[in-house]
Amino acid sequence: MSPADRAAEGKTLSRELSVFLIQLSVGLHKYGTYPKGHPVIEHAASAVFAGLSALLQQRDGLAIGVARDQLIVEGAATETENAVLRALASRLHRHQIGVIRFRQEVAPEELLEFLQTVSAEANRQEMPFGLRPAEELERWPNIEIVPFTFEHLQIGESEGDQAD
Numbered sequence: 001m002s003p004a005d006r007a008a009e010g011k012t013l014s015r016e017l018s019v020f021l022i023q024l025s026v027g028l029h030k031y032g033t034y035p036k037g038h039p040v041i042e043h044a045a046s047a048v049f050a051g052l053s054a055l056l057q058q059r060d061g062l063a064i065g066v067a068r069d070q071l072i073v074e075g076a077a078t079e080t081e082n083a084v085l086r087a088l089a090s091r092l093h094r095h096q097i098g099v100i101r102f103r104q105e106v107a108p109e110e111l112l113e114f115l116q117t118v119s120a121e122a123n124r125q126e127m128p129f130g131l132r133p134a135e136e137l138e139r140w141p142n143i144e145i146v147p148f149t150f151e152h153l154q155i156g157e158s159e160g161d162q163a164d
Contacts, residue, residue: 096130
């Protein structure tokens with residue numbers, strides 16, 4: 001376990017962040033369950049936008065790191081025992097999403113499209129969202145999707161590493 005992992009483990013999420021993440025998870029679940037235009041998903045989208053707007057009044061943006069079964073927000077990791085947040089992390093992880101950044105200027109239409117896009121199960125699409133071309137990932141001006149990358153992954157030692 002790295003020092004960053006230990007630091008994230010020791011911190012706890014604020015109540016506001018926890019509530020928002022649960023709203024986001026429920027919203028994505030409802031978008032994946034109900035047909036487009038159903039009143040249940042309209043209510044879910046409103047709740048997610050209201051929660052996000054409240055959080056963004058106190059900060060310039062919100063970044064959510066994604067691991068297989070937990071999320072990292074402001075240096076705090078979600079509890080893996082929380083089934084709702086574990087499901088959210090798992091859904092985003094299956095989409096190959098490493099980080100989601102919401103900017104303060106996020107519009108309801110952007111969030112709605114994001115919810116519709118990410119609510120689809122990754123294994124039912126031709127390609128997880130995080131693996132799509134950059135122009136698709138960059139389609140929302142105030143929601144940034146950072147896919148998992150393995151550019152710097154190394155297995156074994158290279159000659160330059162032996163001196164380090």
